[in-house]
Amino acid sequence: MNELEQFKQTFFEECEELLQRFEEVAVTLVAGANDAEVLDDIFRTVHSIKAGAGAFKFQRLATYCHEFESYMDLVRGGKLQLVEGDPDLVIQAGDILQDLVAAARAGVEAQTGLEDEILDILRNKIGAPQADGGEDAVDTTDDASGAGFAIKFRPHRAMYETANEPQLLLHALASLGDLTVSTDHQALPELTKLDPLEGYLAWTIQLRGEGISEESVQEVFEFVDGDCDLEITALSADAGATGSETAAPEAVEQEVVAASANSPASEAKAVAAAAQSTSIRVDLERIDRLVDMVGELVIAQAMALDSLSELVDIRHVNQLQALEDLTMRTRQLQEGVMAVRMQPLKALFSRFPRVVRDLSKKLDKNVRLELEGEATEVDKTIIEELSDPLTHMIRNCMDHGLETPAERTEAGKPEQGVVKLSAEHRNGRILIRVADDGRGLNLERVRQKAIDNGLIEESAELSKEEIEALIFMPGFSTAAEISDVSGRGVGMDVVRRNIQKLGGRVTVESDEGRGSTFTLALPLTLAVLDGMLISVAGERFVVPLSTIVETVCPDPSAIRELPDGSSVMSIRGETIRLVDVCGAMSIDRSGQPEPLRKLAVIVETEFGRRVGLIVDELLGQQQVVIKSLEANYRSISGVAGTAILGDGRVRLILDIDGLATMDVPRADAGLQMKSPTDTNRVASGGQNA
């Protein structure tokens, strides 16, 4: 069924959501308890996947779901109790379900093995070892080769109550062969006594044609079986009756009663289930296009504002007012569009109960995970990129931060350790914290380790914060023995690098014996950047605000030239390298006046290294829409991207890490830039591409 292909994507996206929900609720299953809501949720997940799998002919997936569903149905119906080990079985079965879905999505055969094992266990529990319960035993009514059927049909009131229409059934019959219908209206009362809801009419039908099967005739009456008197008689060529079919209303009715008594009245629970907001699914690409277009609009609006700002004149008060209004609306539109990309962190956070559950078993530690602020919304791309770092941090907390139950008891703490994951918005950034109530960082040990690894000098005098920050240094590992849980050496430095790639920062605060708190501060979105506009020899650049630590106006005596031509500056006892942006960007300063006193913008690189950027002037903070230089032109060392500012000019966003590792000054380093017009041409040419 090729036309169904187009729905496969939706199906798999839906599976993803369902399985995620599964993960979320399955870990709350407890042996002996019967949380109807959770059981319903799990059942529905499996049920929905099964339906899709059937539609797309993923046979193996469908079969697996069928057994899993049957099991869950018995459990939620109270016919099976969850005994010790069953919650784990459900979780494992969910894992395999995930594998099978992934295999179906990739169009490959999943590895067998555990799948069969789980299926066996499930079937055992169900008590019905036979495989597929799928196809109902269909009446093996032989194809009537006769001339057709004689049908007597008298609807009951019940048939009309379910909105079935005799006329439509007759139409359906007519599609099978030639129809002769006579209506029996003898039961019809006088008009005054007529009950419009009652059935008074009956029909005698002759259906004639070659090769009509009795099955197809029965199918027409499928829905009204039991709600009418029905007699189907095959007509042989000589009109002799060879069989008859009479519906048995009583028998069906009994079944109905039994069925409704059995069906779990889960309505109350269902209503109580978390209210789902109505939503639509939109291709990410479309949203990105929208974000792009709004970005252009913001630029166009800023340009309009810039060029009309000289109209400070009473005669133009209306125009200026209108422009102001436009500015406000544009900003609102931009915020609105950005909000579309925002997603609650819940989707991400919901993975961690499982991680913590599995890991506490493995580590033999008793750990409770507390989640807070799951509704906090963050850009989708950032959410995706946060998964690994957060997982690593949580593992780290559990492995190194939290003590064993025995150690905790000895320290006078409750046996159960707590890892708390929380999120909140603050100052236009998002803060995510991973906190534990474990042993905290042993500052002396951290310091010793850093000395051993040659990260700091033996004589270095470091503050508490500085020592804590050492754990983010590449190659640093505090665990005395390396465990397979939080990995070998690839530790917090990788986390830090990933977070910095997102324009964020990670810090740790620790209280020895009482626990540590890791804080991630991230931008809300990657599409816009808070920048500091600087100028150098008449050229303007954007420095990402998140990298700036401070800005100083250095005393010339504090700057020293090194033999290799570079210079350093000492600030509060620390020596930092200086990068002259003018030289690094190969700007020709001739004709440009030297500022009286240059400024040093102290920035911090991904690796925590600080460098001072020598600039002429700080022009102010500005939010800019990021345009990739690589995508539009080519990658240039020292440049992270571009932004179009209100004056319509393309400005380069400085790549702090690139600059910090550049050999400066060198004529061929960075972009060859002779004049401002040249800059403009290069970058805007790329923009049009």
Added chain:
Amino acid sequence: MSKRVLAVDDSKTMRDMVAFTLKREGFDVVEAEDGVAAIEASTTGDYDLVISDVNMPRMDGITLVGKLRENPKFRATPILILTTEADQTKKEAGKAAGATGWIVKPFDPDQLVNVVRRVCR
């Protein structure tokens, strides 16, 4: 004027498939993601046909059928439930609640159209 169908299913895949198939047949399709949403939709719009899944959060399909039937506006509206082949009890429960008929999942577009034609003018 084309007929309006209310398609109720918590699975977007199923809703999409129903909508795609019926739109091609000239129906207008309105989607609802569960019984509660369907009830909301039923108060604001008129429909010539309702197709509903059985297992849904908040309000299941059987309850939905019963509630719709209580509404005079829907007394004569055909309502089909979407059910899996093994669910004989669901068909019966649906019918007891007032469902006109059922569509067995998984279905292909032709089957769906066939069934719809049997209950909707």
